[in-house]
Amino acid sequence: MTIRIFVPRDAAALSLGADKVAKAIASEVAARGLDVKLVRNGSRGMLWLEPLVEVEIDGKRIGYGPVKARDVAGLFEAGLISGGDHALCLGEVENLPFLKEQTRLTFARCGITDPLSLEDYEAHGGLAGLRRAAAMAPADIVKEVTDSGLRGRGGAGFPTGIKWKTVLDAQGPRKYIVCNADEGDSGTFADRMIMEGDPFVLIEGMAIAGLATGATKGFVYTRSEYPHAIAAMTEAVEIARKAGVLGPSVMGSGKAFDIEVRTGAGAYVCGEETALLNSLEGKRGIVRAKPPLPAHKGLFASPTVINNVISLASVPVILDKGAAFYRDFGMGRSRGTIPLQIAGNVKHGGLYETAFGLSLGDIVDKIGGGTATGRPVKAVQVGGPLGAYFPRALFDTPFDYEAFAAKDGLIGHAGIVVFDDTADMLKQARFAMEFCAVESCGKCTPCRIGSTRGVESADKIAQGIEPEKNRALLTDLCNTMKFGSLCALGGFTPYPVMSAMTHFPDDFAPTPLIEAAE
Numbered sequence: 001m002t003i004r005i006f007v008p009r010d011a012a013a014l015s016l017g018a019d020k021v022a023k024a025i026a027s028e029v030a031a032r033g034l035d036v037k038l039v040r041n042g043s044r045g046m047l048w049l050e051p052l053v054e055v056e057i058d059g060k061r062i063g064y065g066p067v068k069a070r071d072v073a074g075l076f077e078a079g080l081i082s083g084g085d086h087a088l089c090l091g092e093v094e095n096l097p098f099l100k101e102q103t104r105l106t107f108a109r110c111g112i113t114d115p116l117s118l119e120d121y122e123a124h125g126g127l128a129g130l131r132r133a134a135a136m137a138p139a140d141i142v143k144e145v146t147d148s149g150l151r152g153r154g155g156a157g158f159p160t161g162i163k164w165k166t167v168l169d170a171q172g173p174r175k176y177i178v179c180n181a182d183e184g185d186s187g188t189f190a191d192r193m194i195m196e197g198d199p200f201v202l203i204e205g206m207a208i209a210g211l212a213t214g215a216t217k218g219f220v221y222t223r224s225e226y227p228h229a230i231a232a233m234t235e236a237v238e239i240a241r242k243a244g245v246l247g248p249s250v251m252g253s254g255k256a257f258d259i260e261v262r263t264g265a266g267a268y269v270c271g272e273e274t275a276l277l278n279s280l281e282g283k284r285g286i287v288r289a290k291p292p293l294p295a296h297k298g299l300f301a302s303p304t305v306i307n308n309v310i311s312l313a314s315v316p317v318i319l320d321k322g323a324a325f326y327r328d329f330g331m332g333r334s335r336g337t338i339p340l341q342i343a344g345n346v347k348h349g350g351l352y353e354t355a356f357g358l359s360l361g362d363i364v365d366k367i368g369g370g371t372a373t374g375r376p377v378k379a380v381q382v383g384g385p386l387g388a389y390f391p392r393a394l395f396d397t398p399f400d401y402e403a404f405a406a407k408d409g410l411i412g413h414a415g416i417v418v419f420d421d422t423a424d425m426l427k428q429a430r431f432a433m434e435f436c437a438v439e440s441c442g443k444c445t446p447c448r449i450g451s452t453r454g455v456e457s458a459d460k461i462a463q464g465i466e467p468e469k470n471r472a473l474l475t476d477l478c479n480t481m482k483f484g485s486l487c488a489l490g491g492f493t494p495y496p497v498m499s500a501m502t503h504f505p506d507d508f509a510p511t512p513l514i515e516a517a518e
Contacts, residue, residue: 012043013043064088129204155384174215176300180221194309203237219261274287289486357400377419383414383415444484
């Protein structure tokens, strides 16, 4: 009987030597004449264990990790293909606490299947949602998504169904589905993991969106820094097209929908939907004034749905299991699951999919295991470089859009970056302003000039130059940027700056001079 051994092809695992491990395993298999199939799967999301090698025995997956190429010979000597005991043995992977306690809906197949095997995808429930959608009226598909409570997972949290209905009702010679895969937030990697580990779920979600709104063409817009994701998506689109999942008659429905993968140059502002559209059209990536909304006049002035990767990848399970199934997870107006991306100075960094509602403290302390350094947690930034810094005093905040907004925070793309007590929050505030200054498209004055003046003010505070006056100026700049900027880059930069000033005032105070001892 052929034994299957899994070695991730995910970029995080590759950066830690997964290709070398796979090559070493292939050499051992050949030298020993073993009947083994090597599968390059996606990542399970336990990044501290990468490269994670798994062997399938009697339907169970036994894990070993983190594995280096030099460990491979010893693993085979210890009986790897029969799940033999070894210092790196983790036992059955599904029973590891980090995985066992998750609610995996969007990431149900990630790390389990061969990402580029459509047969494997279908064997694990793939295409069931698209088959159902192909037999439904467009308005009924939209209603299912609306009733599920799905909101945009890219940051704004706008109800997905409302956006789809607007495009369905809009008039135009052609309509488009644009997947915003320009994942630029620090500490986020969920989009990349889906594209590399389960690309067909994104393709399926986009095809459902096309059937729901009457769109016949889709674009996946991702960043040049994601070469492995680009390669995986490009190959998966070709496979889907040949299988009739995409093309002139999606799943035999008689309705057309096809996808192109496009690569951006890596401008952070192109994560903003209208700047992204300009880039797709071959123009400079700068923000458009609204109205008109992209749902009315988007790509090439046509009605356009723009959704994030996770938003679209969450749609297949909704169409497969039904709106009520998905809506039963979560709390308040935050329904379904959210893939938490835990990073920074943390012991157990990785991706953790769970229903909305866990407290920030539980996420950081119980799931993340506290800091990697072992020092106390000082701050947690939630929502990428434009997200607020939360002190431990706010760790009882539930992970929910409205709960975070009530504390002047953002969930954003659900990136969670942990800092220990050595972090200087004035430097972090300065970084936020500098980031905005560097990444600004330059179209609006509050963002372009306000961020530059913000850096200067932070530097003066650090140097002890009129600190009280410059703190007031920094606050005034934040207020102007928040309410005067055209898009979220300038509008959200005040969140990290003001939260740092509010919750960590000591870091913005002049350093007292210590006279030398006599």
